[in-house]
Amino acid sequence: MIRNPVPWPNGAKCAACFTLDMDAESLIYLAHPQQAHSMVSAASMLRYGPDVALPRILDTYRHYGIRQTFFVPGWCAERYPYAVEAMVREGHEVSAHGYLHEHPNEQSDADERYWLLRSLTAVRSVTGLPSAGWRAPLYRFSHRSAELLLDAGVAYDASLMGDDIAYLIDTPRGPLLELPSHWGMDDWPPFMHSSELDFEMPIQSAARAWEAWWEEFEAMWEFGGLWVPVWHPFLSGRLARWRHTHRMIGKMLDQGQVWFAPMRDIAAHVRRCIENGTWAPRTEQPLTLPRAVAGRETATATRHSEDSRQ
Numbered sequence: 001m002i003r004n005p006v007p008w009p010n011g012a013k014c015a016a017c018f019t020l021d022m023d024a025e026s027l028i029y030l031a032h033p034q035q036a037h038s039m040v041s042a043a044s045m046l047r048y049g050p051d052v053a054l055p056r057i058l059d060t061y062r063h064y065g066i067r068q069t070f071f072v073p074g075w076c077a078e079r080y081p082y083a084v085e086a087m088v089r090e091g092h093e094v095s096a097h098g099y100l101h102e103h104p105n106e107q108s109d110a111d112e113r114y115w116l117l118r119s120l121t122a123v124r125s126v127t128g129l130p131s132a133g134w135r136a137p138l139y140r141f142s143h144r145s146a147e148l149l150l151d152a153g154v155a156y157d158a159s160l161m162g163d164d165i166a167y168l169i170d171t172p173r174g175p176l177l178e179l180p181s182h183w184g185m186d187d188w189p190p191f192m193h194s195s196e197l198d199f200e201m202p203i204q205s206a207a208r209a210w211e212a213w214w215e216e217f218e219a220m221w222e223f224g225g226l227w228v229p230v231w232h233p234f235l236s237g238r239l240a241r242w243r244h245t246h247r248m249i250g251k252m253l254d255q256g257q258v259w260f261a262p263m264r265d266i267a268a269h270v271r272r273c274i275e276n277g278t279w280a281p282r283t284e285q286p287l288t289l290p291r292a293v294a295g296r297e298t299a300t301a302t303r304h305s306e307d308s309r310q
């Protein structure tokens with residue numbers, strides 16, 4: 001069902017990487033800059049991520065001997081350096097995820113460039129390493145983002161949803177490697193409920209949420225795909241949920257032939273396969289839609305005037 005599966009290392013049937021986006025209170029400051037200081041309960045929910053969930057997440061990874069990827073906004077790296085230092089100390093990848101979780105596709109050209117570079121610089125100041133990758137906050141990758149990332153020397157993007165495996169985005173500056181995921185792998189739909197943050201989903205049990213993620217895993221395992229959960233420590237790191245995940249990682253390892261690796265390693269492997277000719281990627285172009293569809297406004301106006309006659 002996947003026409004050109006990547007040859008994963010050591011005959012693995014799929015590649016897997018838990019990507020955990022440690023957004024912490026950046027979400028409050030972005031959405032409610034004037035009231036942020038008084039949103040104590042919402043802040044406590046978000047701060048659970050770096051302070052309570054993260055140590056248990058790192059314990060699980062150490063228990064199973066796997067290294068994974070964290071995406072961290074620059075402001076969060078500066079606010080929680082001890083959390084980011086712990087990720088790096090244990091061999092995990094830390095890549096940038098905006099500065100204050102701002103949305104690139106709502107910014108001007110100059111602003112997008114400024115905040116991207118500020119985000120990369122802030123994360124590097126704590127990790128001591130350049131970001132190998134990038135995930136746009138809330139997947140809000142812009143029509144400029146691919147070229148800006150290439151200019152900044154970022155090796156891969158993880159914001160898009162265009163395939164089950166790696167692919168290339170063509171740009172005038174050359175190709176950008178995309179390691180995609182999708183909303184079905186995100187933990188906001190099953191777990192996020194906060195009236196103050198304007199996202200109120202009916203909360204599911206961990207087992208129910210994992211039913212869907214396991215189906216995704218089985219399909220990727222069967223057909224040679226790339227399994228990338230897009231999770232958040234403050235949501236999936238909650239006690240019952242992480243207990244369930246701890247067990248499920250064991251189940252995945254028991255099944256075997258799964259390559260758990262940080263996204264930077266998956267990106268490097270894919271690049272090697274392209275360079276040595278063992279795999280040919282699909283290339284997507286162009287990313288940008290036209291600004292408007294010609295004739296749409298006229299058609300809408302005509303329809304409205306017909307409606308009003310009825």
Ligand SMILES: [Zn+2]
Binds near residue numbers: 023097138
């Ligand atoms: Zn985020």
